[in-house]
Amino acid sequence: MYTPQVTIRQFSISDYSEVRALELNAFNEDNSMYYIELYQFFPDSFYVATVNNKVVGFVVGLVTVEKIGRIFSLAVLKDYRGNGIGRALLKKIIDVLERKGVMKIRLEVREDNEVAKNLYKSMNFKEVDIIPYYYKDGCSAIVMEREGILWMNY
Template sequence: MPTLPPPLPQQRRDAAAAAGVRVRRSVVTDLDALVALELRSFDGDRLSRAQYRRHLDSDSALVLVASANHHLLLGSAVLFFRKGSGIARLYSLATAPEARGQGVGTALLAAVVDAARRRGSRALKLEVRTDNAAAIRLYERHGFRRSGRYAHYYEDGADAWRYEQTLG
């Protein structure tokens, strides 16, 4: 089982604290809240309860959660690592609708980047819907660069942009 990520760098910790956001590794007792957050955050392409359960127990996945207290999840992130690869993949980043614009995505993204670096990844990749302007702004603001486009990537036929960040 992967170890808990160390604390965020001071600047990111300060920003997250100002927003009242704490990021930690998810545990099995978060499962109901993760599924509920997934349902509230996405209209389609959702992770199932079984998928979350599998990722929580996987050495090749890291599930992080953001909360303002220990009971209310404001966001989550799922990060994948492939054995023998220096590329990590941010598979999902969800922010509760009522928490958007409050630093939750920023805190989760900072924790994801830190975790990928600690695992020795040299790059972090992700896909995002071409119509998700808020997520695109978040990724670009944090140093991700557009590297491609996938036609009909999502289950509803929407296209995706591919983004990448070199980790140094």
């Protein structure tokens, strides 16, 4: 099996069009302007995965005023899934959030996205709630949380 050489780095404005296309491809939604606003205020909250300088994945997360890490989005191009890119992006944003001293990290995932739920569970996220009709197509969201590393040992 071919494993591509992946680089995880901070998002830059020049990545915008590729991230926008990736999000449309992965979610059939375009929240990219919202992500640009987040990037302007929290530049260390947005990372991309590249293969041969092509953006193949991204993750967006930040710390709330309550010191809770929030992962807003994680996506990988279909042709690059199954190569550990999603896991690498998730590890990166967890590391960034935990270095900021979060008490926990929270995210929402589609109820029918078993692959993503399994990835999150493998990284110590637990299902804590469900939000009915969260997505535009009526699908519910599973709320998942992971204790911050500072709190995991107590």
